[in-house]
Amino acid sequence: MSAMPLPVAACGIDFGTSNSTAGWSRPGQRALLPLEDDKLTLPSVIFFHAEDAHVSYGRAALADYLDGHEGRLMRSLKSLLGTSMMDEHTEVAGRAVPFQDLLAQFIGELKRRAERAAGREFTRAVLGRPVFFVDDDASADQRAQDTLEEIARKTGLRDIAFQYEPIAAAFDYESQISREELVLVVDIGGGTSDFTLIRVGPERAGRAERRDDILASGGVHIGGTDFDKALSLASMMPMLGLGSLLKSGREMPSSPYFNLATWHTINQAYTRKAWAQLAELHRDAADKPKLERLQSLVRERAGHWLALQVEEAKISLSGASVAHIDIGRIAAGETVTLHRAELDRAIDALVTSVEQTVSRLLVDAGITASAIDTVFFTGGSSGVPLLRERVLALTPQARCVEGDLFGSIGAGLALDAQRKFS
Template sequence: MTFCAIDFGTSNSAVAVPEAGGGTRLIALEAGQSTMPTAVFYAVEPGSPQPPELHYGRAALAAYVDGFDGRLMRSMKSVLGSPLVTQDTDLGAGHRVKYLDVITAFLRHLKVQAEAQTGAPIRRAVLGRPVFFVDEDPARDAAAQDALATAARAVGFEELRFQYEPIAAALDHERTAAREELVLVADIGGGTSDFSLVRVGPRRQDKLQRQDDILASHGVHVAGTDFDRRVELEAVLPSCGFRGRGPGGREVPSRVYHDLATWHLINTVYTPPRVAELRGMKDFYADAAQHRRLMKVVQQHLGHALGALAEGAKIDVARQGRADIDLSLLEPGLRAALEEAQALQALDADLQRIAEAALETVRRAGVAPEAVDALYFTGGSTGLKPLTDRIAAAFPAARAVRGERFASVAQGLGLHAARCFGVAH
């Protein structure tokens, strides 16, 4: 039997399989790419009893952007460990699905892709997991892994192992380590910021059990999707009335805006009772245009599109210092701007919390920050330079090493899987 290793990420996922002649390789999941967005689109035909047609990854995002009837599901990993995982949600046209079944469908798609490219059934797998699915709650954290294991077994994985994602990144980094060193791995993706302080080196590569080399692990449930939410609240949703004022100067209620900026809560704003409630709040707004735009968002289901605009603005600020946001989907000619200083102010608390988690990791190991030899950055959110600069400033003696942001964890999980299942590497 063969095996696979799955990096099931909040924003993107990847799969490693055995390579002929030894070792592992990442498979092409979609359009020749070794990573694909962690997204599922349930396309429904209004009035039809037929079950929804599922689209995955970039195809899922394209189906949503092209305006197909149905429901886009992203950031599914974020619901693990929450009560939502066992609840169902509306897909439209009378169809509903449980959140855990969405995760199961996505894992099944990854498994099918892996089997198609290996030409053999796959019953053994290593799955990555964050250091904490849920902060400061061991019971919910264990429940999150159990839920993910339930989904993995439901698609046919009979022998299942888990490995911490930052440990997997350390294994990937170790392949090129010329000497023994103390590395702080910073794996910062869409849902969590995870850190592990690990001893790596050429003489340690063949060890299957690495517990003694892991000096400490720590993490916080703050990362890329939180940055997107901050940006959306700062630069996009004010056009719809966030922090707006009523005729008497009182600030309008803000709950709807926080829900619109949170991926797994967006659809709760579209329910008929909620829409009716918001429609009745027209007199709360001194600026009638803000209320009109909000109603367009909830009536035309534009919440996910606004989230995508916020994500794009975050990327533009990181690349060029500012973002010019086209809000014409709300109103012709409407635009908003986001400057770097404004974005950094909005993100400051999140960036500081992540940097403090890095320092807490080495404190738990009983190691001084000056003793860290290298910082190994991986995960999509490490493309945000102010974040990596903030972490690096806390470890002045460490050199910064950048892994493949979307592939290091999957490659490391592949190495671990090969060792677990007795394959030469």
């Protein structure tokens, strides 16, 4: 009988757009480490308090913001990788801070919490990455990975490897099965949709090199935050004036609404310049009550609050036909009712792009849909009904398996770290 492999001082880190995890592979124990109380996920959120130097993370950060503490909330920082903003600064507590330092601060906290839970230091790690940080630009995609590696080294990690997130999810699924399968992994995260067609099975699991098992990988820069944005623009922003007219007959400029509907640009709506432009638009607006709602939202710095309401409505509509949003914070006594059909219409074009990406993946692999044994769904947004229906329609004979929507990637990265660094 072969001896059980000893745990190595290497972890798997899934730095996600919306949620992050860290895992450490040990015989007979779950891989994921508790990061916030007993929770295995840490929402990828930072809140910088204005009154003092205190910084909060994850659910605590969201709670501090929603409780009305003065400060700066930042979320979806991963979405900046591969963009020009990664070379820029932003104002935090009255000083200019590079975005790279903000990512290093969050990943460093994630690493510290993992080490505290494991009772040991980690200097080696496998980091998850999307199949494409940047669509259709290989050099920009490589720069994004290089930037993430540089940031990870600032946190004390010395030996770093990368693994595609859907492949990591496949490794987690592989640890749960007893026979060989051809699996299509569908990973719909906060910022990207990633896919891998891979052969998995108990006899393959111990191999150090898995390149020959991977038939194809692909992805597109569409994820749950894009669904949130589309739903917000379709259902909420018109209440604040999007699509309304100025007295001249021209349509209201859309940039303030797009900033407020996009997680990592919400803070741009709070600048002095943006406020001055908003006052000018209010003077020229034909429908002033809608602009007054928008002014109230910006004055209260409630953009993140509204984005959270939209996100929660999207999640609710994944399991119900109707969701309600209480917008009393910016419009006293008002509630917005949303229907599943509205979500479907809002995200239809995005889901079509995801569907087309999966179709191309099967063509590139030279595999017919009937050859696929299992479609394995992971990622927090893979439960969106329209998306799941469209993907499963491409593989009607395959078995549908739902993994740990927030934990499969982190657990798979921990398994990969065990293999790579043992």
